[in-house]
Amino acid sequence: MLKSLSFELSKNDNLLSKLVILVYRYGNWVYYQMKVPIIRELLYLLYKIVDLIFLTTIIGVEIPAKCKIGKGLVIAHGGKGVIINPEVIIGENAYIIHQVTIGAIGQGNTPIIGNNVLIGVGAKILGKITIGDNVKIGANAIVVKDVPSGSTAISPSATIINKEKGEKLGIS
Numbered sequence: 001m002l003k004s005l006s007f008e009l010s011k012n013d014n015l016l017s018k019l020v021i022l023v024y025r026y027g028n029w030v031y032y033q034m035k036v037p038i039i040r041e042l043l044y045l046l047y048k049i050v051d052l053i054f055l056t057t058i059i060g061v062e063i064p065a066k067c068k069i070g071k072g073l074v075i076a077h078g079g080k081g082v083i084i085n086p087e088v089i090i091g092e093n094a095y096i097i098h099q100v101t102i103g104a105i106g107q108g109n110t111p112i113i114g115n116n117v118l119i120g121v122g123a124k125i126l127g128k129i130t131i132g133d134n135v136k137i138g139a140n141a142i143v144v145k146d147v148p149s150g151s152t153a154i155s156p157s158a159t160i161i162n163k164e165k166g167e168k169l170g171i172s
Helices: 002-011 015-033 037-059
Strands: 101-103 124-126 159-162 167-170
Touching: 002 015, 015 037
Parallel strands: 101 124
Antiparallel strands: 159 167
């Protein structure tokens, strides 16, 4: 575990990113691995305090200990604005850029994300969908349908509404 954590920290070049990784991995370890109840509760309380003060309040990141993320996680730019639902499962070598939301639409309707996935700035991945392996999600893409392995999902073209004439102009 320490070897993969060391590797993961070396992949994250920003100090805030390293802090996000350390706090998440610590909380995840306590949540899933600590078996002694009283020690688990004390360590989890410590995690929640650090998570609330540093990650949520100061950095603006919500990556709960309960979510399952494989090794090799990269959180670019300190992860500012990254919000991940606690039920989400993300594979290995995920690269997540700032302002990303990965969440549910209703209870238990959360995404499952494969290995080697790049999630671009501002992307939103919502609902009970599957993102395959080796996928790229483009900047500001709103993904609500499955994305097969090896694909790239990009945001839809902008629609400009001409207020003077009341018409829509599609941009391609």
